[in-house]
Amino acid sequence: MESAQTVVPWTWWPYEEVGENREATREAKELLGESSIGIFSTPKPERLLQRILQxxxxxxxxxxxxxxxxxxxxxxxxxxxxxxxxxxMGEHAKTHCLPRLEKVIAGEQGGISASVGWAGGGGFRFHTLGDPVFDADGGIHPAVRFGALAAYIWHFETGEPARQTFDSPLLGVHEGTAYVLLYNGILGDRRPTGGNVLTASVLAHLDTLFSHTGPRVIYGETTRLGEARLREAGITFNQIPYDIKAR
Structure with a gap:
């Protein structure tokens, strides 16, 4: 059986085949209206990107x-x-990219839609970055808030995106394990020996806030509980900042 013949890509792509900037400007105007003019000085036509991705x-x-x-x-x-x-990072991520891609999902017929038989479908997620968790040296940023650090730990531990608002030391339960963060006075006590430190009284207080009989991973400033007590309670303790690493 003969193998299929390959075609060496041309190094010269005429505009008749892959379009040009005026075509791209027209596509953007049709999709996004007059507001797109002047924001994107060198837009690329869809046919050019189609050739590259092919x-x-x-x-x-x-x-x-x-x-x-x-x-x-x-x-x-x-x-x-x-x-x-x-x-x-530009504001047009919301004002232009988001509505354009929503129109693609809905089946808009501009650009290459007709040539590839595009009729709409699929979906995407739109995320915005929160406060920085780490500084330039990889340490925890001194101004990081509880919610931002909680979201990072939740994703780090579970691999799941942080879709909820974190306003409790219990970040959530994933595959039977509860994840808890003691940070920034979340329990209302910012003293060094208070709510950021896992003590017997803090553990008892956590048990009153939420009941969980399975394993727990608790992040905190330090712990006053010994290894035997932690094992008995099914707790893996991670110390802040040493056990939190930037990926």
Whole structure:
């Protein structure tokens, strides 16, 4: 059986095949309205990104665009059956990229939609970054709030995104294990020997707040409980900041 013949990619792509900036500007205007004009000085046409993804990826591959711009790469990747991650620090992430990608999900017929038979479907999650947990040296940022550190620990321990608001020392229960954070006076006592330290009285107070009979992972400033007492209570204690590492 003869193998399929491969085609060497051209190094010259004429605009008749992959489009040009005026085409991209027109696409952005049709999708996002007049507000897109002037924000994106060099938008890329969907046909150009289609050619690049055809050469570099296969359906189901993950495409990363760390400077999302007007969202063209994500839009084309979605229409071509690729998974994608887009990162953008500008306000237009909300004002332009988000509505554009929502229109892609709804089945908009601009750009390459007709040529790839795009009719809509799929979905995506839109996340915003919270307060920084770590400083430039990888240590815990001195100004980090309870919620931000709690969200990081929850994701670090479980691999799950933090979708809830953390306002209790109990971060949640995952696969039978409860995760607890004693930090920043969450129990209303900021004294060194108070709520940030796992003592017998603090443990008793935690037991009154929520009942859990399985294993627990507790993060805190330090613990006054010995190894035997921790084992008896099914507790793995992690000390802040030493047992929290930046990935």
């Amino acid at each position: 050469l570099a990826t296969n359906p189901g591959d993950l495409v990363l665009d760390s400077f999302l711009g007007s969202g063209t790469t994500a839009a084309v990747a979605h229409k071509m059956g690729r998974r994608w991650i887009g990162i953008e």
